[in-house]
Amino acid sequence: MTTITLQVPDSLGEHQNDTVRFIAAKLYESGKLSLGQAAEMAGLTKRTFAELLGDYGVSLLNYPVSEIIADAKRI
DSSP, X not given: OOOOOOOOOGGGGGGHHHHHHHHHHHHHXXXXXXXXXXXXXXXXXXXXXXXXXXXXXXXXXXXXXXXXXXXXXXX
């Protein structure tokens, strides 16, 4: 895993971990990371990370509605 340095405002204080979790959640949402990769990036277990996704407005089911409908029609 590559390490990057991100400068965040001091005003985030104790919420700095939230920044990493937010980025991981958004990368998961966009399909750039798997759930396991995003959880690892956030320093959490998959289960804990999955439970926190809603806090960042991200659905655990990262599957477009159009694809769900198309799959249902094929059945």
